[in-house]
Amino acid sequence: MTFKLTAGKNNQKVRLIKIIGGYGAYQRLLDMGLIPGVRFEIVLNNGFGPITISLKGTKIMLGRGLADKVLIKEENHSE
Amino acid sequence: MNKITIALTGNPNSGKTTVFNNLTGSHQHVGNYPGVTVESKEGTITFRGYHIRIIDLPGTYSLSAYSEDEIVARNVILDENPDMIVNVVDSSNLERNLYFVTQLMELQKPIILAMNMTDIVEQQGKVIDYSLLSKKIGVRIVPTIGSKNKGTEKLLEMVIKLKEDQHEYTPVAVDYGNEIQDEILRISEIIKKDAILSEKLPVRWVAIKLLENDQRTIENIKNSPLADKLLDQKEKSRNHLKNHFGEDPEVIIADRRYGFVSGLCNQVLVQQGEDKYSLTDKIDRIVLNRFWGLPIFALAMYTIFKFTFTLSEPVVGWFETLFGWLEGITAALLPEGLLQSFLVDGLIGGVGGVLGFFPLIMFMFFAIAFYEDTGYMARAVFIMDRIMTRFGLHGKSFLPLMLATNGCAVPAIMASRTIDNKRDRLITMLVTPFMICGAKLPIFALFIGAFFAAHNAANLMFLLYLLSVVIAFTASLFLKKVVFKGQPSYLVMELPPYRIPTIKGLLLKMWERGWLYLKKAGTIILLISVVMWVGFTFPQLDPDTATITSLSEQEIAARQIENSYAGRIGHFLEPMVRPIGQDWRGGIALLAGIAAKEVVVSTFGTIYSMGEVDVEEPVSLRGAMQNDPNWNPLKAFSFMLFSLIYVPCFVTVAVFYRESGSSLKWTSVLLFGSTLLAWILSFLVYQIGGLWI
Secondary structure: OEEEHHOOOOOOOOEEEEEOOOOOOHHHHOOOOOOOOEEEEEEEEEOOOOEEEEEEEEEEEOHHHOOOOEEEEEOOOOO | OEEEEEEEOOOOOOOOHHHHHHHHOOOOOOOOOOOOOOOOEEEEEEEEEEEEEEEEEOOOOOOOOOOHHHHHHHHHHOOOOOOOOEEEEHHHHHHHHHHHHHHHHHHOEEEEEEEEHHHHHHHOOOOEHHHHHHHHHHEEEEEEEEOEEEEEHHHHHHHHHHHHHOOOOOOOOOOOOOOHHHHHHHHHHHHHHOOHHHHOOOOHHHHHHHHOHHHHHHOOOOOOOOOOHHHHHHHHHHHHHHHHOOOOOHHHHHHHHHHHHHHHHHHHHHOOOOOHHHHHHHHHHOOOOOOHHHHHHHHHHHHHHHHHHHHHHHHHHHHHHHHHHHHHHHHOOOOOHHHHHHHEEEEEEEHHHHHHHHHHHHHHHHHHHHHHHHHHHHHHHHHHHHHHHHHOOHHHHHHHHHHOOOOOEEEEEEHHHOOOOHHHHHHHHHHHHHOOOOHHHHHHHHHHHOOOOHHHHHHHHHHHHHHHHHHHHHHHHHHHHHHHHOOOOOOOOEEEOOOOOOOHHHHHHHHHHHHHHHHHHHHHHHHHHHHHHHHOOOOOOOHHHHHHHHOHHHHHHHHHHHOHHHHHHHHHHHHHHHHOOOOOOHHHHHHHEEEEEEEEHHHHHHHHOOOOOOOOOOHHHHHHHHHHOOOHHHHHHHHHHHHHHHHHHHHHHHHHHHOOOHHHHHHHHHHHHHHHHHHHHHHHHHHHHHHHH
């Protein structure tokens, strides 16, 4: 089941399914490694303000508006 | 002497600035306010008979045209045509840093990788096979530890070795797979037919950028006679790839680059080790906490102000004493007359007034640099994003607003370059001048000191700070809701691991920013001081009328000022400033303030000290204004309010004009919008306030 990054929980390991594109930050997200299929961990989602994720060895924060455009799926631990 | 030009690149937080400082020592020339390294700095050194020029480029993750930083970085590499690129790599974060390297490799320049932070790699238990990495991608490698100044000389030796190497040493090309490679070739074929274009830019790079739909590259090729054909092929290729992969080509290209990099990492990381960010994680758990985050942020900001004001106070005192002493000496040595008046009132008085709070600015820059270099500023963006977005700003808008508060709007506007979105940046630039910069501070200090009770001073100052924030936020909300309706803004930013800053790095940062401020004070304000003095001194009253009419010396002095050029301009302005409670004196001071806000104070200084007869016993400016029956607290407050809001100093306006992309439209909005707002608010306060008094 896919859901938005804004609905993710702390310490949840997820896989990126799709980024809804068509705006300025799209290329930046790709450059930061947010590419469909990539796995990452949600570090902090306070329920307000930006969301912090851990991806390719760095912590990145995404504003809530942007996190709303990122569709993810929970990564199965056995996979 | 042989010359070598180097472009120094790297990801943000890779330690690039430290490596630059190590390489150049003290031989740096900051061309502009570096904000958060937003403008390219230059340094030169002489090493083994070579004159090496190093251009420090903004730290970036990519060479897309997404942000100003990236555009500056790639334009310098393409236009300045450096002999080679030295790219600083955070070796402890290989994958993300090598992604950037894959893009540099496409620019067809020799590359040296300064593999930085190798000490952290060791701590993590990782082992990197440098010679394999060097072979695999066709670049040269030097391990460095910037924070301990290790590897600096080896890096310079490598630069010379690469320069002296006769045979071409070019990086390999990333393999994007057959489908994309075919399209790259199709576009390249057309580019090659345009001799000028293919001479100017690397062909394959342009082709890839077109496939990525890079707007800046599309603009660059527009002048080519083959532009139509190229754009046509670009669309065809993009559609073909979209159909084939079911994704935008830029997604596939980024994916292939990361694929290339991750394959590379698997090969060159002989021992994987573990990423140790446990301490950073622990700190972040507290600092970014939903309850503790905001109080900690407030505390951090409070320490900046406390640090700045407490430590700078004695130094500001020394400066004042020094300039007072200079004035005294000059007055004693020179005979009374025009020359003495010029030196004492015009030069020393004018420049001294400005330099008086230079120490304050230096301490402020130091404190901000501390929070930047530890990594806390990124957390501050995290905390502030929620509040800022509510008012139509951006999480990153917070730093410019912060720099302008007690600092200067000029570096603040430059620092807004880190805001990637053009509209967010424009809103930030428009409201930044409303903050109380270091130059407005003395105006308020003067008026509050002169016209309000001492026990109210702190409250009143706080009220002005509060007002500046309210006005800035209201204006940004208005711009966002009314002018730029319905365009959402996005924040994406790295949270770097916490690091202990080096004293040298902090001092250099402080000095770079402070020096540019000082240059402004030394040149523009000096000039303005001289112009102001001339304006107030000439034309001189006919001495005969002065002696014949039986006026007191004080009245003569007052007449002299009213009769001067400045006085006449002031009188001309009077009808405009009378509704906000000012007379010609306020008018001329405000007009002079457009040159630089500090000048408002020095203009009053000129008006009142020249009206003073007894040079031996000068009454302080504050006292002189208190004794002037024309003033009252309401007028003083109206004046402060107007000063807070009206048109920023012309250096700020000039920088705004350039940074807004030479937009006359937005520069006019800044000029007239702020002045109109200032007039309306002061008018309301003065007129409504007048009903009570």
